[in-house]
Amino acid sequence: MDSFAGPFVRYRVTPPVTDFDELAASARACRACATVLPVEPRPVFQISPTARLLIAGQAPGSKVHASGVPFADASGDRLREWMGVADAEFYDARRIAILPIGFCYPGRAKSGDAPPRPECAQLWREDLLALMPQIRLTLLVGTYAQRDALGPGKMRERVGRFRDFLPDYFPLPHPSWRSHIWMRDNPWFEAEVLPELRAHVRGALEAET
Ligand code: SF4
Numbered sequence: 698m699d700s701f702a703g704p705f706v707r708y709r710v711t712p713p714v715t716d717f718d719e720l721a722a723s724a725r726a727c728r729a730c731a732t733v734l735p736v737e738p739r740p741v742f743q744i745s746p747t748a749r750l751l752i753a754g755q756a757p758g759s760k761v762h763a764s765g766v767p768f769a770d771a772s773g774d775r776l777r778e779w780m781g782v783a784d785a786e787f788y789d790a791r792r793i794a795i796l797p798i799g800f801c802y803p804g805r806a807k808s809g810d811a812p813p814r815p816e817c818a819q820l821w822r823e824d825l826l827a828l829m830p831q832i833r834l835t836l837l838v839g840t841y842a843q844r845d846a847l848g849p850g851k852m853r854e855r856v857g858r859f860r861d862f863l864p865d866y867f868p869l870p871h872p873s874w875r876s877h878i879w880m881r882d883n884p885w886f887e888a889e890v891l892p893e894l895r896a897h898v899r900g901a902l903e904a905e906t
Contacts, residue, residue, distance in 0.1 A: 717746045717828045724800065724821045730814045735804035741767050741797070746828055748794035750901045751835040752776070753842035755797055755871060756813035762802035767795040775872035776838065781895035792902055794829055796822070798841045809873070813841055834864065834901035836894075839871030853883065859890060867897055 714720040721744060728738050741757045752768075760770040768776055768787070777787050787793060799813025800821070806812070822845070826832070837843045840852045846866055847855065855868040862868060870876050870886070880886055 714824060715828070720824055720828060724825065727800070727820065729816055729820060730801070734801055734814070736762065736802060738801045739765060740800035741765055741802075742800055743767050743788065743790045743793070743795040744825060744829060745790040745794065747791050747831055748829050749831055749833050749904060750793045750898060751826075751829065751832045752793065752795045753798065753835050753837050753846065754795065755839045755841045756799035756810065757797065757802045758810055759802060767797070771874065772872045775876060776869075779869070779872065779891055779894060780836075780898045782898065786902075794832065796825060798822070798845055818845055833904050834897055835866050836898075837862075837866050837868045839869070843868050853879075856883075856886065856890060859893070863897065867894060869894070 714723065724742070725740050727740055731738050739757075739762055741761055754768070757767065758770055758772065761767060761773075766788075767773070773787075777784065780787075782793075797813065799815075799817040801814065801817070803811040803814055835846065837846055837855075843850065843852060843855055847862070847868070852868070852870060855862070856870060859868055870879055
């Protein structure tokens with residue numbers, strides 16, 4: 698359920714900031730929803746203007762909030778395995794950007810983490826993406842990222858017809874502990890989707906500019 702309590706302060710500058718470092722610094726210093734988050738805002742993302750592959754995630758969990766390193770948790774281990782990349786490549790911001798729908802840990806809900814803060818994508822996403830023109834492929838990791846890019850729809854169905862969204866997007870389930878059960882119930886994901894995912898990740902990372 699959306700826990701947005703609004704109103705919130707708009708930090709977005711109009712017209713949009715076109716200097717990459719300035720915009721990234723503003724996003725890292727953002728406190729727009731400090732009054733509604735259960736902990737101090739700590740925006741966690743990884744970006745550069747030369748990135749080829751974008752991982753569009755959901756929001757940091759508590760471990761990532763503590764470390765400040767995106768996907769430095771069991772979900773990240775699983776995602777790297779799915780993608781077929783080692784830590785060094787995953788954390789090379791020159792090639793891989795990691796931009797969740799919400800940059801800060803949103804706290805807990807009844808069954809898992811709360812949804813990403815809705816104001817975050819409104820404030821930052823479009824302007825940051827505009828300054829990463831070399832992105833070849835975006836991995837839509839989980840329902841929130843898929844909804845943001847593709848509109849309403851069912852996650853399982855989208856993952857099953859991932860080819861329909863190429864070459865721009867590759868929809869994936871969120872690699873949380875629940876994905877273990879999801880993969881058991883959907884064995885086609887490991888057999889058919891993951892080999893294609895690894896090939897497309899490699900293709901995006903090694904594409905000529
Ligand atoms: S979640 Fe996004 S909008 Fe909210 S404080 Fe963090 S960076 Fe700012």
